[in-house]
Amino acid sequence: MSNDVMIYANDLSKSFGSFRALDKINFEVKRGEIVGFLGPNGAGKSTTMRILTCFISPTGGAARVNGHDVFDAPLQVRESLGYLPQRAPLYLEMSVLEYLRFAGDLRHLSPDTFRSRAKSVVEVCGLAQVLGKEIKHLSHGYRQRVGLAQALIHDPPILILDEPTSDLDPNEKAEFLDYLKQIGEQRTVMLSTHNLAEVEASCARAIIVSRGRIVADGPLDEIRGKSGRVRYVVSIQESATAGKYRGRGPLPKKGQVEDTLGKVDGVKRLSELPTDESAHAYELVSEREVDLRPEIFQAIVDQGWVLLELHRDAQTLEDVFRSLTIGDERRNRQLGAAADGGSDEEDDEDEEEQDDSDTAGSADDEKAAKEERS
Amino acid sequence: MRNIFIIARRDLRAQFNSPVASVVLGGTMLLLGVVFFLIPHISGVLAGSFWDVDRATMDQMFASLPLFLSVFVIPAVTMRSLAAEKGSGTLELLITMPVRDSEVILGKYLAALAMVLILLASTLLYPIAMFVWPWHLGALDWGPVWAGYLGCVCFSAAAVGVGMMLSSLTESDVVAFFMTLGVLGIVYAVGWIVSVWHTDNATGSTLIDALGFISFQTRYAPFARGLIDTRAIVYFVSVTILCLLISFRSLESRKWS
Secondary structure: OOOOEEEEEEEEEEEOOOOOEEEEEEEEOOHHHHHHEEOOOOOOOHHHHHHHHHOOOOOOEEEEEEEEOOOHHHHHHHOOEEEEEEOOOOOOOOEHHHHHHHHHHHHHOOHHHHHHHHHHHHHHHOHHHOOOOEHHHOOOHHHOOOOHHHOOOOOOOOOEEEEOOOOOOHHHHHHHHHHHHHHHOOOOOEEOOOOHHHHHHHHOEEEEEEEEEEEEEEHHHHHHHHHHEEEEEEEEEOOOOOOOOOOOOOOOOHHHHHHHHHOOOOOEEEEEEEOOOOOOEEEEOOOOOOOOHHHHHHHHHHHHHOOEEEEEEEEOOHHHHHHHHHHHHHHHHOOOHHHOOOHHHHHHHHHHHOOOOOOOOOOHHHHHHHHOOO | HHHHHHHHHHHHHHHHHHHHHHHHHHHHHHHHHHHHOOOOOOOOOOOOOOOHHHHOOHHHHHHHHHOOOOOOHHHHOHHHHHHHHHHHHHHHHOOOOOOHHHHHHHEEEEHHHHHHHHHHHOOOOHHHHHHOOOOOOOOOOOOHHHHHHHHHHHHHHHHHHHHHHHHHHOOOOHHHHHHHHHHHHHHHHHHHHHHHHHHHOOOOOHHHHHHHHOOHHHHHHHHHHHOOOHHHHHHHHHHHHHHHHHHHHHHHHHHOO
C-alpha cells in the first residue's frame, strides 16, 4: 500500500443478521481525490462510511484510513477524518459557535488553533450570520453547513460525507458543491449520494454500489462509456412560424422523420424527445463504435430539412447508473424475492465465482431488464 | 480523561438549556416542601411532616428524598443521556469524534449525576433557612444531616447508573423514562415492603432478608438516621460499576449487531 492511499478497503463485508449489507467490497481512494460513492438507497453506502469512521465494525475484511486500521486504531482513524453523517444530526439546543467549540474541544484544539480554524471554516461554510443562533432555529441547509464545519474544524486530510446534499434546495446544493470544490483541493473527499448530477459536478471518480457490491469504479468518463452504447440527439425544424423557412420542399411530418432516421444504418433504437411545436427532436441509440453523425446529417440534407441540432454523447451517467443498479429496483417490487431472501443469498453465492472481479458482466441481466422495459 | 469532562460539561449544559433542569429542580423543591411541611403522618408510608415530629431534625426530608429521586428526578435526568442521542442520531456524530466509548458513558454518567447533586445541594436550603438564617427553629444536630446527604449521594450514584443502563438499551427517551421509573419504583417498593414487615414482625424471614439485600431503600435507611454504613457504600458503588459496564457493552454492541 503506497503512502498516497488514504482510504483502503479490502474484502470488506458486513452482515446484519442474515442480511448481507456489504459483500466483499474492495476500493482505494488516493490523496487529493474527490470520490462520489453512488448507489440506490440501501445499497450499502452508509454502512461503508460507518465502518470507515469506526462507528460499526465490519464482519469481514480489512479497512485502513490514513494508514490506520479500523480495528486496531479507531481513535487515530477518527482523528484523521472529518465525518458528516446523513441528515447532519447535531445537538439542536446548542448555538453554532458552542457546537463548533465542542467539536474543537473533543479534537483537542488549543484555543488559538480553534480561533483560527473556526474563522476559516465559518468563512468557507458561510456561517458568519448564524454563529450565535441555536441550531434548532436553522434551516436544513444551514444545519448541513454546520455539520460540514464541524467535520472541517480540525483540518482533517480526509472528509467523509454521507448524503450531504439530500436536504438542500437547488441553490444550496450548488453552493455546497462549490464549497466542496474549494475544500477538496488539498483533501481526500468521499461523498455518498444518489444524485448523479452532483457527482458530475464535483467528482472526477465514482464508485457505484448496488446490493452491497461495487458494480463500477473509475473515472466518470470510463463509467459513462461502460455500456458501449452511443446516443445521438437530433432535432429538425418542424414549423416556420418565426421568420422564413430555409429548407427545401414542405415542412417535415413526424412519420417522415421517424422513417428517415430509422433507416440510417446502425441506428438501433429511436425515441422522440419532448419539444415544443417548432422542432422534431429524437434520440437515436447505436451500439456501434462508428460515428453515425455524417450519415444522419446526409439523410436529413437529402430530404431538404433544416437540421437544428445534432450531437453525440456517450451514455449519461444516469443511464449507466440505472442499468447497473436496476436489479435493486426490480427486487424491491417483487414480494417473492424479499420473502425468500435466504435462497437469494445462495444464488449470489453461486454467481460469486464468475461475478467477483467482474463489473460489466453483471450488466447482462440488467440489459435484459432494460430491453423488457423498452 | 479530558474528553469525559468535555462530554459531561456539554450534557449538563444541555440539561440546563432544556426544560428538564428547571422542571426537575423546581418540581422537586416544591413537592418536597409540600411533603416536608404539610403532608401528615400516614402509617408505614410517610413519616409525617416536620411539624408532626416536633423536633429539630431533617429526618422527614431524608425519608422522602429517595422516593422523589426514584420516581421523578433520576428517570427524567437519565432518559436523555443515551436514548435520545441514539434516537436522533447525534450519538453517531459524537462517537465518530476521537473519543472512546467508555469516555462517552462516563461523561454522560457524570453529567446526570452532577444534575442530581445540584438538586441535592439545593435541598440544603431547607436546613439552612430553618435553622441558620433567617429562622432558628432549634439547635439542629448537623451530623445526621451530613450522613443523610452522604446516603443520598450514594443512592443517587447507583440509581443514576441504573438509569444510564436502561437509557442505553432503548432509542426512545419516553421508554427510557418509564423503564427507569419502573425499575427504581420497584426497588423502592421492595424496600418499603421490607420496612413494613420489620415494623409488624419481630422475626426475620429469608425472603425478606433477600429483598432487603437488593433494596436500595433498606441500604439507604441507616444513612437517613445518621448512621454511615460502609457495607451500603460498597453495595451502591458495586451497583454503579455494574450498571456502567452494562451500558458500555450495550453501546459497544452497535458495532456487531
